[in-house]
Amino acid sequence: MKWQGRRGSDNIEDRRGQGGGGGLRLGGAGGLGVLAIVVAGWVFGVDLTPLLSGLDEAQAPASRSQLTDRQRAAGEFVSVTLADTEEVWTEVFRDQLGRSYRPAKLVLFSQVYPSACGSASAATGPFYCPSDGKVYLDTAFFDTLSRQLGAGGDFAAAYVIAHEIGHHVQDELGILSKANDLRSRMSEADSNAISVRIELQADCFAGVWANHAAAQFQSLEPGDIDEALNAAAHIGDNTLQRNAGRVPMPDSFTHGTSAQRARWFANGYRGGKVASCDTFSARSL
Secondary structure, three states: OOOOOOOOOOOEEEOOOOOOOOOEOOOOOOOOOOOOOOOHHHHOOOOOHHHHHHOOHHHOOOOHHHOOHHHHHHHHHHHHHHHHHHHHHHHHHHHHHOOOOOOOEEEEOOOEEEEEOEEEEOOOOOEEEOOOOEEEEOOOHHHHHHHHOOOOOHHHHHHHHHHHHHHHHHHHOOHHHHHHHHHOOOOHHHHHHHHHHHHHHHHHHHHHHHHHHHHHHOOOOOOHHHHHHHHHHHOOHHHHHHHOOOOOOHHHOOOOOHHHHHHHHHHHHHHOOHHHHOOOOOOOO
8 A cells, every 4th residue: 555655634633652541431432443353342252352462562652752663654654544534535425425524533542542432442442433523543453453363464454444434434424323323222133233234334435435545546556455355354253253262153243244344345445436335225245
């Protein structure tokens, strides 16, 4: 992915090195834990926080003045990718929907930081909080994605960001609030099924972004889409449960299977159309 030397976003809040407390509150956040890695107690009852244990100590700075070159580069990468999503979704909202797009804020943090949806931490993974319209991301998660989950590459990391911005797009369109309201009045199994459709739509929106980013910025390189598809395949509920030593239980799925996640990302990428991402009306996922 070609990203160096391009515009960064003004909507980055760099809080790395600034701690914060508060217990994790899971209710209400759309797609809490984009890849459902270590929020697995919420997702399928398995604590996968040990996945983070292999990270270098240098990846958790005591203050922003002590950021390593690698951490600074990661922050610049996130900023450029976020700027790309802003330009793409501004155009897509205007041309396909006849609407204006309000960009999300993205908070970079290290270790732990408070959000309107509870504490963001390395253990929650990246997530979008609809209560404050912000994405929360510890860039150390990219190492977890690559080293522990087998989904390396800068475009795999961009997919993570684009997925979370996909939840913001849902929020802007009023989809997220309606879906979560519906979930609150359902059985756990039915609520999980709606959650899967929420997450797969965010994957599809990430694909829409990738389609337009390729055309607008010529930023994609050979293998980039494969990196995103590989990431989607590695973080399906069935794969995560199996890798955690459990028999996959479809009623507990909240993000979709590996095949579903890859398929819906591909759906968005092929056409670049919001209309191709209606997971809620799809008879088959």
